[in-house]
Amino acid sequence: MARAWTLQDAKNRFSAVVEAAQRGEPQHVTKRGVDAVVVLSAEEYERLTSLDMRPRRSLVEHVLDAPVLPAGFEDVFDDRGVYPSVPRDLDLFG
Template identity: 75%
Template sequence: MGKVWTLQDAKNRFSAVVEAAQRGEPQHVTKRGVDAVVVLSAEEYERLLHRTPKPKKTFIEHILSAPKLPEGMEDVFDDRDQYPSEYRDIDLD
């Protein structure tokens, strides 16, 4: 998470805050005990700024992207032989 600084401490030791952020450690600054800002390196800020979100999938694409069972394992969940059932005719008239 990086170090947490009070606003006064961050002001007094700003160069230490900047140096730690440049090392890749986000520096959290609180104001009156509440998170106020996070100091990041310029490199990390640019990476976050230009990150492109993944396009949203449709429900069908989401279902189709589910992991597939390894070859030969397709019938692992087929328990029809274990619980045989008989079909019966139903008259719908």
């Protein structure tokens, strides 16, 4: 389980902080009551930094790669019917 240490406690018991991190338990260290750092095992750090979190393609590239519609389908998107709006009475203060 992750544990929170004050900076002073982490300095005084650094071996315990490292051992817990090596067991797979991230160790949070605070400075003046505010989270400052997290100590991780080297294995966990390598796992996290090796992840490729970048998107493979941009949105523009994705849209430009969309398939072209077959001939005759253009009319499907251009058929915008006109829908008349009918006003109605509303009592907003009633």
